[in-house]
Amino acid sequence: MTDPLAEVVSLLQPGAPFSKLVVASAPWAVRRAEVSRPFYFVMLEGGCHMRIDSPTGSTNGTGTQSDTLTLAEGDFVLIPAARSFATCSLGREPPREGEAVPTPVVAMPGGARVGDPQGAVDVRMLVGTCEFGSADAALLVPLLPQWVHVRDERRLSTLVQLVGDESRAQRPARDIVMARLLEVLLIEALRSTASTSASPGLVRGLADPRLALALRRMHERPAQPWSVVQLAREAAMSRSAFFERFSRAVGMAPMEYLLAWRMALAKRMLRQRELPIADIAERTGYSSVSTFGVAFTRHVGMPPGRYARSESEGLQAAPAEA
Structure with a gap:
């Protein structure tokens, strides 16, 4: 039997060439306006809110449309079509487009420190850009959801644990292993239709x-x-x-x-x-x-x-x- 999602993913040739570890201390908020590449989040510890700017999301009362998700430990979010988004600590609202974001962000080896540098770390997440090697990406990405949020998926949780373990270690060939694990994570997230929350797209249609x-x-x-x-x-x-x-x-x-x-x-x-x-x-x-x-x-x-x-x-x- 033909598997439409497998065909699309195979043609897209997904990869994850870049990732960084972000640790945060509440309260914090970050908005990402640079949208040159698709993006993903792996929640290793803690939780946060995410607002994804979307042309088909729910109206938030300001004229801008968006979807707001709540992420917990073990969750994975993929945003296949490059777009702006914001994240923040639990207990507050993600900043809207154009809203000032005063939270300090300090670079650290392999990632960034968000929030009070002296505060207790309550969130650890792996974030990064992914890419689609196919020349047909512009045609195929619209077939995917604008975002994919996977939760309570055993196979994916195992992959998240492996990614987290590898991100903390300094083993030989670490970057190569991380890249391969993240590629598998991307594909697993796209095919986990039974436990996936997603905006309209092929994933929701197949569910x-x-x-x-x-x-x-x-x-x-x-x-x-x-x-x-x-x-x-x-x-x-x-x-x-x-x-x-x-x-x-x-x-x-x-x-x-x-x-x-x-x-x-x-x-x-x-x-x-x-x-x-x-x-x-x-x-x-x-x-x-x-x-x-x-x-x-x-x-x-x-x-x-x-x-x-x-x-x-x-x-x-x-x-x-x-």
Whole structure:
């Protein structure tokens, strides 16, 4: 059986090249406005609040939209799409966008000290940026939730403990082991749908048994000329109920999701340069090269042939740039 999440994660090629240990003493608050890369949090000890700025979050009364989470020891949070967020100690509100944050932050070897430098440490967390090695990341990340919060997951808790242990030790090859553990942690978090709290996206869609059937059919047979009616039938739902439930859970309409997945597959096949464009068009559900070309150009920003040539030229130039 096709696993849609595994396919997306495999195409994304997730990695965790950077992490640092943050220790904090209450009261404290930090806002991160730099949003160049996706971000993750591993709560090793204590707890905190997190506010994630989000275009589809709940309105907080200031015109800005956000989602607020409460993190506890052993929790893991992944923010796949780069966006600003704020964290703070328990018992206070995370600072909003534009709000002054007076908490002192002092650099220390391998991380940072937040709050009163003389205060008792009540929070330890591993934070860092992750990256997606795929050239299709811009197409695939929108299929993921805007945030993923995993709690009370035994396998993930074990990984968190291993990460925490490795972060405190000075063993040989520590950085390599940490990078591999964090990569596994990222993948485990994305696939832990049964115990995951997440904003709309593929994770939430797969957690719904009926929607999961439709999602698997789209991934198993992307070439089939699917319609909303046919997908609703796969989910054993009425057209209107399926459309509303899918859009609410996944964060996009069914046909919009199907288009994004087809385009990701098409880009991969074009980069591999093993099939003529006519075959790629057929494998991604288009009856002719022209209709495929129109859809691809509208979605990606350039015709399929030019995309394949640009990717090939980029690969050829890479060794010379190294």
